Amino acid sequence: MLARADHVFIGVIEKQESENWVFLSVPGSKRGEWTILKRQVHIETILRGQESRPSVFLYEYFPTGKRPGVWNSTHEGERDLFLVRVENGRYHLVRDFLRSVFPIYSGKHDCVPLDDGHPLWERVGLLTWWPGERPNFSSLIARIDPGQALSVWRTAKLARGLLHNRERETRVFGCNTLVFIDLRQEECVDEVFPEHPWPPYQPPVT
Secondary structure: OHHHOOEEEEEEEEEEEEEOOOOOOOOOOOOOOEEEEEEEEEEEEEEEOOOOOOEEEEEEEEEOOOOOOOEOOOOOOOEEEEEEEEEOOEEEEOOOOEOOEEEOOOOEOOOOOOOOOOOHHHHHHHHOOOOOEOOOOOOOOOOOOOOOOOOHHHHHHHHHHHOOOOOHHHHHHHHHHHHHHOOOOHHHHHHHOOOOOOOOOOOOOO
16 A cells, blocks of 8 residues: 555645546446545645645545445544555545545654654654644544554553653553553553552453
8 A cells, every 4th residue: 555655644634525527437336336535635744755735635536325344534624644646637545445544643743753764654653652733642542553563562662651741631542552452551540540440450260
């Protein structure tokens, strides 16, 4: 998926709407089963490629009905990582419908961790753990490592770092991640949720 992208950037969706193109035809599908989803995105950080415009339009084939799978469900005002390629002068997502847009929960950043000598997925994985401007760690276990570039040990180390953040929501997210990795992390639960202490961990009986 990443290999197909000639541009990769992080931006905020300003507007998204469906467009009905008269000559739209998707092989193997009936007429009317697909539409064009058009997103206007304000670019904040460019990770691959060059783009001088502050806002661009991204296009994607999107089904009109319900489909199974993990798909590109997005909303206006959302900050995401976009993998796109240029087709006929337009930006098109590298993969239609199925997940190729990844939420960035850690807020706005002026730069990305590490340098270009490191894999892009590793840099993105670290970025999503780095609280920036207006982070949103409201999800219990957010999907923050889309390239699965970080080991469990490294993820636990990053989550422990969030326990010292001044924002309670961020501390809660770090603790929830540690508990998800290993249920024997009740000490962080007692610290973040003093009003709801957990019982001591009991190892399973073998």
